[in-house]
Amino acid sequence: MNQQKLFTDLISMGRLFATVSNNDGQFAELPFNAGLVEKFYGSFALAQVKNPWFTQDNIKKAFEAWSKQLNYAELENWIGNFLPTESPKTVAIVSAGNIPLVGLHDLISVLVSGNKALIKLSADDQVLMTQVVNLLH
DSSP: OOHHHHHHHHHHHHHHHHHHHTOOSOOSSOSSOHHHHHHHHHHHHHHHHHOTTOOHHHHHHHHHHHHHHSSHHHHHHHHTTOOOOSSOOEEEEEOOOSSTTTTHHHHHHHHHTTOEEEEEOOGGGHHHHHHHHHHHO
16 A cells, blocks of 8 residues: 555544544534444444443544544654555454454554554454454555
């Protein structure tokens, strides 16, 4: 994936996360496709069924926290000086499922390095992370 496109996609994802974390189920006049926001917001209940520790509040807090990191200034500070590898490899990520989106940092780090990610998601966090992976794919 092109590094500039990844950077832009991560910023867009941060805006989406901010919208989702601050949404109360109302999907009119959103800055994003309402269907996409509704899909993410709707996944909160399914994620909680799969992992009872993932309360609506905890999920919203995870999305909110990531929304604050996925903006131009924070991303530039974090990954702005990374140069992608010239010989990409496949990096395996074994993601824990103890908190919502716990594997997102690992995924972003692998992608920013110019490598490809092979992800083994925890059964306890497949719903949210699958949507994030699909968003970046």
